[in-house]
Amino acid sequence: MALLELRDVAARYGPVRALDGVSLAVDQGQIVAVLGANGAGKTTTLRSISGTVRRSGQLLFDGKPLGRRGPEAIARLGVAHVPEGRGTFAELSVEENLRLGAYVRRGGSIDGDVARVSEYFPWIGSRLGQHAGTLSGGEQQMLALARALMSHPRMLLLDEPSLGLAPLVTREIFRIVSELNEKEGLTVLVVEQNAAIALEVASYAYVLEVGKVAVSGPSAELARNETVRKSYLGY
Amino acid sequence: MAEFFQQVVAGLATGSIFAALALALVLIHRATGVINFAQGEMAMFTTYIAWTLIENHGVNEWLAFGLTLVIAFGLGLGLQRVVIRPIERAPLLTTVIVTIGLVLIFNGLASLIWSAEVRAFPSPFPNDTWEIGGVAISQQDVGTFLTVLVLVALLWAFFQFTKVGLALRASALNPDASRLVGVRVGWMLAIGWGLAAMLGAAAGMLTAPTVFLDPNMMQAVLIYAFAAAVLGGIDSPFGAVAGGLMLGVGLNLIGTYIDFVGAGLRLPVALLIILVVLLVKPSGLFGKPITRRV
Numbered sequence: 444m445a446l447l448e449l450r451d452v453a454a455r456y457g458p459v460r461a462l463d464g465v466s467l468a469v470d471q472g473q474i475v476a477v478l479g480a481n482g483a484g485k486t487t488t489l490r491s492i493s494g495t496v497r498r499s500g501q502l503l504f505d506g507k508p509l510g511r512r513g514p515e516a517i518a519r520l521g522v523a524h525v526p527e528g529r530g531t532f533a534e535l536s537v538e539e540n541l542r543l544g545a546y547v548r549r550g551g552s553i554d555g556d557v558a559r560v561s562e563y564f565p566w567i568g569s570r571l572g573q574h575a576g577t578l579s580g581g582e583q584q585m586l587a588l589a590r591a592l593m594s595h596p597r598m599l600l601l602d603e604p605s606l607g608l609a610p611l612v613t614r615e616i617f618r619i620v621s622e623l624n625e626k627e628g629l630t631v632l633v634v635e636q637n638a639a640i641a642l643e644v645a646s647y648a649y650v651l652e653v654g655k656v657a658v659s660g661p662s663a664e665l666a667r668n669e670t671v672r673k674s675y676l677g678y
Numbered sequence: 679m680a681e682f683f684q685q686v687v688a689g690l691a692t693g694s695i696f697a698a699l700a701l702a703l704v705l706i707h708r709a710t711g712v713i714n715f716a717q718g719e720m721a722m723f724t725t726y727i728a729w730t731l732i733e734n735h736g737v738n739e740w741l742a743f744g745l746t747l748v749i750a751f752g753l754g755l756g757l758q759r760v761v762i763r764p765i766e767r768a769p770l771l772t773t774v775i776v777t778i779g780l781v782l783i784f785n786g787l788a789s790l791i792w793s794a795e796v797r798a799f800p801s802p803f804p805n806d807t808w809e810i811g812g813v814a815i816s817q818q819d820v821g822t823f824l825t826v827l828v829l830v831a832l833l834w835a836f837f838q839f840t841k842v843g844l845a846l847r848a849s850a851l852n853p854d855a856s857r858l859v860g861v862r863v864g865w866m867l868a869i870g871w872g873l874a875a876m877l878g879a880a881a882g883m884l885t886a887p888t889v890f891l892d893p894n895m896m897q898a899v900l901i902y903a904f905a906a907a908v909l910g911g912i913d914s915p916f917g918a919v920a921g922g923l924m925l926g927v928g929l930n931l932i933g934t935y936i937d938f939v940g941a942g943l944r945l946p947v948a949l950l951i952i953l954v955v956l957l958v959k960p961s962g963l964f965g966k967p968i969t970r971r972v
């Protein structure tokens with residue numbers, strides 16, 4: 444059974460229909476990518492999962508329906524959403540951001556977890572006192588990832604991690620995401636404009652077009668298929 | 679010179695009361711953008727509860743002080759859940775009008791329950807002075823100042839070093855991101871109201887021994903607290919405390935050394951400060967300039 448399953452999910456912002464019956468599934472331990480142009484509904488897909496937009500249809504996480512739960516409750520189920528724009532607390536220190544990541548977790552050592560995430564992001568350990576707002580864009584994205592890891596999530600929702608970042612930094616972030624997936628078996632659903640890099644790390648991908656799934660399949664197949672590449676992925 | 683020091687100490691005492699109530703206003707404004715006009719009347723109401731505990735139930739003054747803080751916390755929390763939460767999504771003006779409604783309700787309730795009669799309120803501090811180098815320092819003043827200082831320090835430590843304190847700060851800074859990490863933002867707002875009511879209760883109980891207890895006793899204090907909060911920066915907790923102390927000392931010195939200001943003109947001076955700060959530096963002395971992203 445899939446860890447996360449969406450069946451015919453629709454969502455709207457006022458009169459604007461953003462999702463028009465999206466169905467997708469993510470298995471335990473898998474990295475799945477959601478691709479598509481601007482306005483295709485990628486971000487809304489993630490928001491419908493984390494409960495930050497009103498939606499209809501069926502959403503199941505580990506067999507539990509998400510439809511009636513709000514974002515706080517969904518976070519408590521183990522879904523960590525790193526939103527577009529990262530959602531770090533600029534006025535708080537790096538350490539406070541990490542502590543907030545561990546907010547829903549009971550027991551366990553926060554310091555131990557800070558040490559654990561520092562293995563993936565070595566610079567964090569020496570800059571715990573720094574305000575998050577003074578970090579570079581890449582560092583903020585890494586902090587957002589590190590904060591999500593602090594909660595020991597069962598699933599990571601990652602929204603456009605490459606947004607506004609230099610290609611090298613983007614590459615580094617995706618490298619860390621696949622390392623987390625291999626070492627810790629972390630399940631990831633990642634939304635990305637940069638289809639090439641997302642298809643490299645994901646094993647399966649969905650391409651959205653105006654609120655619907657246009658194509659889906661194993662990443663390797665989508666990347667090989669020239670028609671798909673040209674008409675949907677733009678490379 | 680002796681008179682100057684006496685006035686400064688007395689100013690610090692009244693200023694610390696302004697500071698406590700100003701801090702209560704700032705806590706709620708930071709989290710929700712709402713000015714709680716009922717903060718003063720809530721403080722008055724809880725002071726009556728302390729009075730009842732002491733006079734009718736024979737509770738020791740310090741115990742009554744502590745109990746009242748706990749009751750005030752519950753009152754603030756309950757008010758947010760029952761009255762403010764249902765209008766969370768309403769325009770700001772609606773919430774402001776509701777808090778003005780609460781002013782009338784608390785004032786009326788207090789008159790109804792305890793009558794509008796002016797009553798003496800026992801002070802936990804001795805009505806004595808210390809003589810230090812020719813300066814007479816009132817123990818009541820020192821006690822008031824230290825009590826507020828301890829409360830503010832405890833509150834600061836709570837915000838800085840506890841998990842709930844961190845969640846409270848995060849909710850005020852970025853409610854959406856807080857929800858995504860699992861913080862129950864709605865409850866954090868309620869806790870904020872509880873803490874504000876607690877500070878208000880302390881301000882009320884420290885005011886009552888000198889101005890006596892009656893249903894209107896906090897109205898002037900609330901205006902001074904507004905002036906203090908605006909002076910320090912309506913979103914700056916540090917500014918609220920600094921503003922309160924500066925206002926307390928400043929008003930006392932002006933009253934002493936500038937003849938025509940006297941006691942009667944103190945309130946207009948406070949209002950003038952609000953006006954001038956809002957015109958010249960709306961973010962206050964310690965606040966960050968307000969920027970809105972559109």
